[in-house]
Structure formats: structure tokens, C-alpha cells
Amino acid sequence: MKTEQEIRENLIDAGIEDKEAECILSMILKGDLKGAEKRIGTNRKMLLERMHSCQTCIDRLDYLSYRIKE
Numbered sequence: 876m877k878t879e880q881e882i883r884e885n886l887i888d889a890g891i892e893d894k895e896a897e898c899i900l901s902m903i904l905k906g907d908l909k910g911a912e913k914r915i916g917t918n919r920k921m922l923l924e925r926m927h928s929c930q931t932c933i934d935r936l937d938y939l940s941y942r943i944k945e
Contacts, residue, residue: 891918
């Protein structure tokens with residue numbers, strides 16, 4: 876298993892806020908792996924929704940750019 880610092884850095888690098896990362900890390904250290912996995916999954920879902928939202932905005936801008944060039 877990774878060290879505590881490696882887990883913390885991985886969570887932060889993944890875009891999870893400090894407070895949430897500490898909560899997840901605490902769960903892992905206490906052995907609540909199911910709880911930690913659930914919170915990681917929730918954060919993953921939020922990031923994926925944000926990504927899809929950004930992709931929609933990019934698609935709209937691409938379409939506008941295409942229409943302007945016509």
C-alpha cells in the first residue's frame with residue numbers, strides 16, 4: 876500500500892479538495908475502505924459531470940465557430 880503522504884498527494888492531484896482528501900485518508904487509515912471507496916466514487920462522479928459540462932461548452936463554441944466560418 877502507498878504511504879499516507881502518497882495517498883494524500885494522489886487525492887489532491889486528482890482534484891479532490893484538501894478537507895475531503897483528509898477525510899478519505901482518515902477513513903483509509905481507520906480501515907473503513909468501503910467508506911473511502913464510496914467517497915472516492917462520489918468525487919469521481921462529480922469530476923466526470925464537470926468534464927461533460929465542459930465538453931458541452933466546447934462543442935457549442937466549436938459549432939458557433941463553424942457557423943461563423945460558413
